[in-house]
Amino acid sequence: MDKLDIKVLIKQVPNTSEVKIDPHTGTLMREGMESIINPDDLHAIEAALQLRDTHGGKVTAISMGPPQAKDVLREALGMGVDECILLTDRAFAGADTLATSYTLGKCVLRLGRFDLVIAGHQAIDGDTAQIGPQVAEFLGIPQVIRAIRLEIRGDGLLAERTAEEGTEIVKSTLPALVTVTKEANDPRYLFVPLLMAAFEEDAPIRVWGGNDIGADEAGTGLKGSPTRVRRTFTPSHNKKIERLNGMPADMARTLVERLRERKVI
Amino acid sequence: MAVWVKKSECVGCETCLDVCPIGAISMSEGIAVIGDKCNSCGACVESCPHGAIKSDASDRKADISAFKDVWVVAETRQGNIRSCTSELMGCGRGLADALGQRLCAVLAGKEVSSHAGAMAENGADIVYLMEDKGLEEGLALPYVRAITDAVLEKRPAVVLFAATPFGRELAPRVSRRLGVGLTADCTGLDIDPETKNLLQTRPAWGGNLMATIISPDTRPQMSTVRPGVMKALPAEPGRKAEVVQLKVNIKPEDQRLNIQELKKELYKHVNLTEARVIVSGGHGVESKDGFGLLEELAGLLGAEVAGTRIAVEEGWLTPDRQVGQTGKSVCPELYIACGISGAIQHSAGMMGSKTIVAINTDPAAPIFAIADIAIVEDLFKIVPELITALKMKEGEN
Structure with missing residues (x-):
């Protein structure tokens, strides 16, 4: 296989380990929430860089988001990605996974020939794991989901993916789309000179809107999104908690009794 | 916009x-x-x-009244119908009744016709049968072809998939090909009595919020549904369904990916999502040896051992045993959380468990807020006693 052209799809997400919910309104409190690169996406970048380092070629990172999503692209450059595209446009706002996959897919097509698209398995804010398969479908290419190992073999892709009962080796034609999980690799550290360069004026980050990728407005953002959030609420735990007391042996015996009463053991 | x-x-x-x-x-x-x-x-x-x-969003209303019936896409493993499919049938039956429409089981695979009767006994009014040697378990593309073609021909109002790894690989491609919405990993499904829209409820933001999603203007409405949450109906022996054969037209481009080999040796067979009892450990278990104690308990209960992200990162457990937002979502009958604080990243993956027992030294640990039975004590004092108590026959204690 000659040089590889690899696109990596990455997303800026709020750090959900710090999520705070307004107890009165049941809505998300965004103030002061830290933004990070989606954890699985770091592994996608690493997988792309490893393939490039073996075979030569180019890695392009693509992110859709508000202007501040440039931060995660700078991080990608700091890891060694060659160039970046930030897809930002008011018309992209409110996109569900269908509209997002259309927008990302249009961008990949606009960039021309490619061999692989690599994405993180899922994003921690939405947890849908739908973008990978939907982009693959938009591009009309096969997909390897939950990959932990990738290898270019001849003119195809040999990958190991996690299955429910172990792992599977699958073989695919190229181009293909791959989503990776955190078991795939250990992402490299940022290389400070590269990260510094990513903040320069001439850093290779192009900012594109809908017109630049030839997207039809009916397909992007809220207009292109068939789903709507009807309401949000905080999960309720109206459980009656029984607290056991006494010596460990007493508590253990009581617990066994309770579990037998509940017929769960 | x-x-x-x-x-x-x-x-x-x-x-x-x-x-x-x-x-x-x-x-x-x-x-x-x-x-x-x-x-x-x-x-x-x-x-x-x-x-x-x-x-200023465009009005995308299509003629949605032409779309009728609730479909459940059956999933097989080694040729057998999975339990998550029976759960979906139970849920789908309720939705079909609420709509006054039919429940249809979509049975696709190499040789699956023998399951049509079981689908009828599980509540199906119609079984759509699609058989083709190209429909190989674990390969999404041929199934995408078969199911999309069937949807275009029959026009259902609702299509449900199990949120198994395969369902979550298949459903997004079908939704993209059809250009319709898809809601991932739903834990609640209902019909809005007024609009007849499918109300799809799922955890969002790592389980911190629940969101109810609708696809008001496009059909079919599609969801993947978390296994273990919905209730299967008791089989009704002798219940009949109309069996309708549909053509499958798999194309060469659907066969661009194939499975070379299944490597089971990497992990011992573990199926957390279908486990009845899970014994789980976190930071408080302290070591691989600590997990040895949990394994002993699990052995007595016929349970699987699982743990938190920390337990996996420390190397005490293999990654396939991680429960939580970045691991598996489970809803067993019994979940015994040992030395787990209950951060949302973990509880998001297990709070649907029927009975939760929490053992932790910290009385303020968030795990106690979602537990049914709370034991504020060192797990290393409780678990050995628990093992002793279980070894005694029922009635002896």
Whole structure:
């Protein structure tokens, strides 16, 4: 296989380990929430860089988001990605996974020939794991989901993916789309000179809107999104908690009794 | 795309304030004001009882009345119907009854016709049967072809998939090919009595919030449904369904990916999502040896051992045993959490368990807020006693 052209799809997400919910309104409190690169996406970048380092070629990172999503692209450059595209446009706002996959897919097509698209398995804010398969479908290419190992073999892709009962080796034609999980690799550290360069004026980050990728407005953002959030609420735990007391042996015996009463053991 | 309030129609009822998922709406002089944070999601537009919130989103209403019936896409493993499919049938039956429509099981695979009877006994009115040697378990593309073609021909109102790894690989491609919405990993499904829309409820933001999603203007409405949450109906022996054979037209491009080999040796067979009992450990288990103790307990209970992200990162457990937001979501009959604090990243993956037992030394640990039975004590004191108590026959203690 000659040089590889690899696109990596990455997303800026709020750090959900710090999520705070307004107890009165049941809505998300965004103030002061830290933004990070989606954890699985770091592994996608690493997988792309490893393939490039073996075979030569180019890695392009693509992110859709508000202007501040440039931060995660700078991080990608700091890891060694060659160039970046930030897809930002008011018309992209409110996109569900269908509209997002259309927008990302249009961008990949606009960039021309490619061999692989690599994405993180899922994003921690939405947890849908739908973008990978939907982009693959938009591009009309096969997909390897939950990959932990990738290898270019001849003119195809040999990958190991996690299955429910172990792992599977699958073989695919190229181009293909791959989503990776955190078991795939250990992402490299940022290389400070590269990260510094990513903040320069001439850093290779192009900012594109809908017109630049030839997207039809009916397909992007809220207009292109068939789903709507009807309401949000905080999960309720109206459980009656029984607290056991006494010596460990007493508590253990009581617990066994309770579990037998509940017929769960 | 923009969302705005038509001031003359706003009555200041504040309904939209609670609906906005990002808290972008505030009140000013008795009228709702949409702030800069607005991401145009449109939730408020739907919610306003007075139609005072407007958006310039195009009206995408198609003729949705032509779409009828509730479909359940059956999933097989080694040729057998999986339990998550029976759960979906139970859920789908309720939805079909609420709509006054039929429940249809979609049975696709190499040789699956023998399961048609079971689908009927599980509640199906119609079984759509698609058999082709190209429909190989674990390969999404041929199934995408078969199911999309069937949907285009028969036009169902609702299509449900199990949120198994395969279902979550298959359903997004079908939704993209059809250009319709898909809601991932639902834990609640209902029919809106007024609009007849499918109300799809799922955890969001790592389980911190629940969101109810609708696809009001496109059909079919599609969801993947978390295994273990819905209830299967008791089989009705002798119940019959009409079996309809559908053609499968798999194309060469659907066979660009194939499975070379299944490597089971990497992990011992573990199936957390279908386990009845799970013994789980976190930071408090302290070591691989600590997990040895949990394994002993699990052995007595016929349980699987699982753990938190920390337990996996410390190397005490293999990654296939991680429960939580970045691991597996489980809903067993019994979940015994040992030395787990219960951070949302973990509890998001197990709070649906029927009975939760929490053992932790810290009385303030969040795990106790979702537990049914709480034991504030060192797990290393409790678990050995528990093992002793279990070894005694019932009635002896």
